[in-house]
Amino acid sequence: MGRSLWERVLDLLFPPKCTFCHELLAESELEDRICAQCLAELQPQQIQLSGEFLDGGYSLFSYGGKVRQSIHRFKFNGRKEYAPVYARLLSTEIRQAEWIEKIDVVTYVPTNRRNVRKRGYNHAALLAKYVAFNLRLDMIPMLEKIRETQGMYGLKPHERRANIMGAIKISCDTEQITGKNVLLVDDIFTTGATAGECACVLRMAGAAKVFVLTVAKTEKSY
Numbered sequence: 001m002g003r004s005l006w007e008r009v010l011d012l013l014f015p016p017k018c019t020f021c022h023e024l025l026a027e028s029e030l031e032d033r034i035c036a037q038c039l040a041e042l043q044p045q046q047i048q049l050s051g052e053f054l055d056g057g058y059s060l061f062s063y064g065g066k067v068r069q070s071i072h073r074f075k076f077n078g079r080k081e082y083a084p085v086y087a088r089l090l091s092t093e094i095r096q097a098e099w100i101e102k103i104d105v106v107t108y109v110p111t112n113r114r115n116v117r118k119r120g121y122n123h124a125a126l127l128a129k130y131v132a133f134n135l136r137l138d139m140i141p142m143l144e145k146i147r148e149t150q151g152m153y154g155l156k157p158h159e160r161r162a163n164i165m166g167a168i169k170i171s172c173d174t175e176q177i178t179g180k181n182v183l184l185v186d187d188i189f190t191t192g193a194t195a196g197e198c199a200c201v202l203r204m205a206g207a208a209k210v211f212v213l214t215v216a217k218t219e220k221s222y
């Protein structure tokens with residue numbers, strides 16, 4: 001898909017930078033929004049994810065270096081244009097998973113409302129929207145945070161579980177969940193406490209299976 005005239009004008013006014021290293025892109029790299037060096041360096045992988053209530057899942061990258069900086073800009077510096085770039089990489093990789101055929105619907109891990117208000121967008125919802133579009137599936141917001149949780153950074157695994165437990169509830173009609181195999185999308189997978197809680201709530205609402213897909217996975221749990 002080529003870029004429109006308007007996109008080309010915007011590119012001249014605000015020269016696009018690489019999603020990962022934030023360097024200016026060459027003409028041939030504009031379409032993918034990733035520079036040749038990062039493309040060679042950051043080979044997307046299929047890092048297996050597992051956890052309680054999850055039927056499987058993948059992350060593309062280990063969380064660190066350029067990937068960490070990129071996700072940080074995506075979440076905290078307004079770089080919502082990264083969502084389709086990540087989603088394209090995720091969709092390409094997930095098409096090779098044997099369980100992809102089973103997915104019926106896409107949703108995302110909910111974020112504290114305060115953060116969404118502050119950022120002006122919900123990063124996980126954007127990511128899920130583009131992944132669903134690429135997979136030709138519906139994206140349905142299914143979950144919401146009913147209490148604000150503290151940041152997970154620095155918490156031990158059992159503290160993460162306690163922090164998230166009971167903080168998420170269903171926000172859609174359960175008919176949209178019953179019997180469905182749901183793909184849960186998020187930016188980062190750490191211990192799986194949050195994804196597991198989402199999966200638990202979805203299953204209680206009747207979901208048949210829950211898979212998870214994230215851009216990155218942290219090596220350490222805290």
Ligand SMILES: [Zn+2]
Nearest residue numbers: 018021035038
């Ligand atoms: Zn780069």
